[in-house]
Amino acid sequence: MSDDTDSKTRILTVIERIEEPGDILRVKLAAPDGAALPAFTAGAHIDIRLSAGDTGLWRQYSLCSDPAQAQGQAGHYEIGVLRDPNSRGGSVAFHRLAAPGGSFTVEGPRNHFELAEDARRTVLFGGGIGITPMLAMAWRLHALNRDFTLHYCTRSERATAFRDTIATAPWGHRVVFHHDDLPQAQRLDPARDLPEPDAGTHLYVCGPQGFMDWVIGAAKTAGHAPANIHREYFSAQVDSTGEGxxxxxxxxxxxxxxxxxxxxxxxxxxxxxxxxxxxxxxxxxxxxxxxxxxxxxxxxxxxxxxxxxxxxxxxxxxxxxxxxxxxxxx
Structure with missing residues (x-):
């Protein structure tokens, strides 16, 4: 885990709002004066404050764009947010508040999901909205000319966000799509899709908790070293109760x-x-x-x-x- 890339609080403005399939909102954020933003590394996230009446919720969203796009004048950050009516209100509030010209209080970027840039082989597993940090990683791995594969799992092709982005990306041929409504042979199969364990092979997993637990468990059973299995949870079912x-x-x-x-x-x-x-x-x-x-x-x-x-x-x-x-x- 790395230290904070930048801990300063700043105001960023919504410069573009794009409705993606699967009830995912893609938003580009920039400094109001067009100034350069702090650089970020693949896997980083920003903290966004969402005002709800008299209270303020802080939520974390992975940066999904090419890390090089934040640098220089008119740089921007890009995030994708799933509207989840069963969440604690953060995603619903973001979808409501993220209108072009609107602004948010932002902290970061920070990176607790660092990419091992010297790995001989990298395999990325993104489930649903968990694709967002994987996109930034794909851009970076492509820039480094590294060997990698991205497995992208969704409920259906119709609910698959970022398809246009992936289709036009120079690394798009490295993406393997898996949809729950496809025949079994085309769905993600850890026995087939996990690479052979190797000290130079690193795995990255992000998505719903059940998906992550499944992939991580399969990777450990297959013999991948825990230190080479990297994961980032967006949310988790947690029981914080117990004896005093x-x-x-x-x-x-x-x-x-x-x-x-x-x-x-x-x-x-x-x-x-x-x-x-x-x-x-x-x-x-x-x-x-x-x-x-x-x-x-x-x-x-x-x-x-x-x-x-x-x-x-x-x-x-x-x-x-x-x-x-x-x-x-x-």
Whole structure:
């Protein structure tokens, strides 16, 4: 995981709104004065604040365009957002607010889904809206003249966004489409479509949680090293409840009780210790905090298996404690 590419908050304007199939909205964002935007690397995302009445929701959206397009005068960022009526309201609000000429408060770009640019072979798996970071990766891998394949899975051809973009891209021939309404032989088959495990082969997976768990599980079973299986969750079904425990903020000298229905972040906030929280589902990494003592009960989808095993970090928006108490470096 990389550090933030840029942590500055800025206002960006919607310069183009494109309705894609599958209820996906493609939006281009630029500085109001046309100034150059901070460069981003493939796999990066931006945080967008969505105003809803008196509250503000922060949501994370992967940058899907060629990373080179952000640089220079009149550069822009491009994202794709699925309108999901079953979400917590962020995607619906974005579709409503993203009118040409409208503006958003934006932070980033940040990259927790870095591309291993020196890999001998790269295989990308995008499910539904999970195609967005894969498009930026495809642009970058093409620029580097690397060997790669992109598997794009959707419900049907009619619900497949970005087809025009892929059709005209110089790397479009590297994309394999899989649709749920096609015959079984044309759907994604991990036994057939996963490459042979190799130290120089890297896999990238993004999409709905069930899709990701399926592909990642198959990759591990096939013998791919966990360090070579990269994933980014847009959202996750998380159960943040459990037995109560205590949390001590070592630098602040404050100890709080975290109840069965509580979260560490909320308990600390009531005691005057604020930790930035954005996704509240353990997928964005904003709230990751160092653990000095105690055993975390990881409920997130952000930390790697190795980081979880170390037990030195925790996502305080959703994770809990296996021990009676935790001591955090805050």
């Amino acid at each position: 425990f205590e949390v001590t903020a070592s630098r602040s000298g404050v100890t709080v009780s975290v109840g069965p229905e509580d979260t560490i972040a909320k308990a600390l906030a009531r005691a005057g210790i604020s930790i930035p929280v954005k996704c509240e589902e353990g997928v964005c990494g904003t709230c990751v905090t160092d653990v000095l003592d105690g055993t975390p009960d990881h409920r997130d989808q952000f930390l790697t298996d190795e980081e979880r095993a170390e037990g030195s970090m925790i996502c305080v928006c959703c994770s809990r404690a296996r021990s009676k108490s935790l001591v955090l470096d805050i």
